Amino acid sequence: MKPITVNSERSYQVIFTDNLNRDLSALIQGRDVVIVSPKSIVAGYRASFPAEHLLIEVADGEEQKSIQSFGKVSEELAASKLDRNCLIVAVGGGATTDLAGFLAASYLRGVEWLAIPTSLAGMVDAAIGGKTGLNLSAGKNLIGAFHSPSAVLIDQRFLSSLSERDLKSGMAEVAKCGFIDDTQILNLIGENWRDNLSELIYRSIAVKAKVVSDDFKESNLREILNYGHTLGHAIEKHSKYFLRHGEAVALGLRFAAQLSFEFSGLSSHHLDKQNQVLDTLELNAKYPKGSWPELLEIMRSDKKVRGGRLRFVTLSALGVPTRAENITDQQLEKAFLESIGE
Ligand SMILES: NC(=O)c1ccc[n+]([C@@H]2O[C@H](COP(=O)([O-])OP(=O)(O)OC[C@H]3O[C@@H](n4cnc5c(N)ncnc54)[C@H](O)[C@@H]3O)[C@@H](O)[C@H]2O)c1
Incomplete structure (x- = not known):
């Protein structure tokens, strides 16, 4: 290669x-x-x-x-x-x-x-x-x-x-690269991701290399790598690091896709496709709904949140990232309940 x-x-x-x-x-x-x-x-x-x-x-x-x-x-x-x-x-x-x-x-x-x-x-x-x-x-x-x-x-x-758990957890970041940029990654996961692992690694590294080369110090473009991470980081912390980074990010990705559907024009077809990819990887799909107030609090205290205003990387289509902000607390909670709350 x-x-x-x-x-x-x-x-x-x-x-x-x-x-x-x-x-x-x-x-x-x-x-x-x-x-x-x-x-x-x-x-x-x-x-x-x-x-x-x-x-x-x-x-x-x-x-x-x-x-x-x-x-x-x-x-x-x-x-x-x-x-x-x-x-x-x-x-x-x-x-x-x-x-x-x-x-x-x-x-x-x-x-x-x-x-x-x-x-x-x-x-x-x-x-x-x-x-x-x-x-x-x-x-x-x-x-x-x-x-x-x-x-x-x-x-x-x-x-x-590497343990099966760490391998699958790492696949959450691979899938993310497919959601935000290289949609061929999603087809390769769907076919048989274990057989396609070499190509999946290569393509994911190419996505990250391209994004950080264009924006080394994370001013704007690099932010797209945080797709799914605003809630993902909060869940990781809330679980007291019981969940692996990728397991928490997989939950954050489902939530971010739901926000994308509601606020950024992602089609229901693409929303379903994203969730199917995560299902294929058998990554975590649900988190206790009673944890929402604490998760919101943790998200607000994240070091990347400027002035307490939450801003999310979302998708307008698979492979096309955008941003969503000014979403009310009620709307955020609804998206949480519809995507991963149980
Ligand atoms: N700098 C960045 O841009 C960046 C981006 C993402 C994540 N991170 C950091 O990376 C860490 C998560 O990465 P990780 O999941 O690799 O964590 P890790 O280094 O803790 O590895 C996870 C587990 O896998 C084991 N392991 C690693 N390679 C192995 C191998 N070949 N065989 C058997 N066991 C092996 C480790 O011993 C560990 O128990 C976090 O600290 C996170 O903050 C940094």
């Missing part, structure tokens, strides 16, 4: 590899390397990485994105006395590329890094686009920096050890 170029504060390539060792060595070019990876992941794949490279093991999942974990990793890096010419290599899911990318943004005021995403969400979303970050107790991703990697290496063989 041909590499995909992302243009941001630098231009870099997303490389699809069937020989990770060879392609990684070509990118390292004799530099000092530190691999940052959760023990649970690197243990299974240590042989894929040259033994001479320094390895910093981090906690699994969101725990690694804490200030404490960041402090610990920074101290380990400093103790190794690596200089500005070093290269940080992140090997893991989106939590790892977020942590290692932020480490690269801040260590010695910025060093280069490579992303090797191992989860589907990491491949199609987190590792692409240059956003890095940590969580605070007040909320997710409240600390962060835009710091693009020098390259992203996609090796789909990592997915063979």
Whole structure:
């Protein structure tokens, strides 16, 4: 598969590899390397990485994105006395590329890094686009920096050890790319998404690369990537992170499609088609209706909400994003009840 170029504060390539060792060595070019990876992941794949490279093991999942974990990793890096010419290599899911990318943004005021995403969400979303970050107790991703990697290496063989739950959750972001832009993704999911996974990953990365290349720092166009995420993030938080990001986003996508139908001219045919795609992926379809007041409150306190005014990315047709705002609380509640409330 041909590499995909992302243009941001630098231009870099997303490389699809069937020989990770060879392609990684070509990118390292004799530099000092530190691999940052959760023990649970690197243990299974240590042989894929040259033994001479320094390895910093981090906690699994969101725990690694804490200030404490960041402090610990920074101290380990400093103790190794690596200089500005070093290269940080992140090997893991989106939590790892977020942590290692932020480490690269801040260590010695910025060093280069490579992303090797191992989860589907990491491949199609987190590792692409240059956003890095940590969580605070007040909320997710409240600390962060835009710091693009020098390259992203996609090796789909990592997915063979990913849990079914994480695979399906990652498919929510793949479907989103189909809803907002490349509708061929929707046909490929409908046929037999597992057989089409390579092409689905490629196409989703192409969508994200195109959008972030046109709008690196999220002023307007990049906002379309948040389709389904306003409510999705609120549900993720409301569930106390019991739901995976993609599972919550799948619910948010159903809600956003309902808003699109009611306020942005999405046809009932396209609304049904979107929901069928999510059904095919067997992603979450319902959320307790009694949670609505709290969800509304959480949405209003989201860091992206300006002046308390909720604004939603919607669709006027599949593949054609637009925006909807000035929707009353009653209308929002009705859309919630009609789409996912139970
Ligand atoms: N920077 C961005 O633009 C961006 C975009 C989307 C999401 N994110 C972040 O990404 C994170 C979600 O991504 P995620 O779902 O990959 O999270 P994650 O890194 O926590 O991975 C999910 C689980 O899958 C496991 N895993 C990953 N790869 C594996 C493999 N090959 N085999 C077996 N297990 C594997 C991990 O150990 C973890 O338990 C969140 O922190 C989110 O905030 C960032």
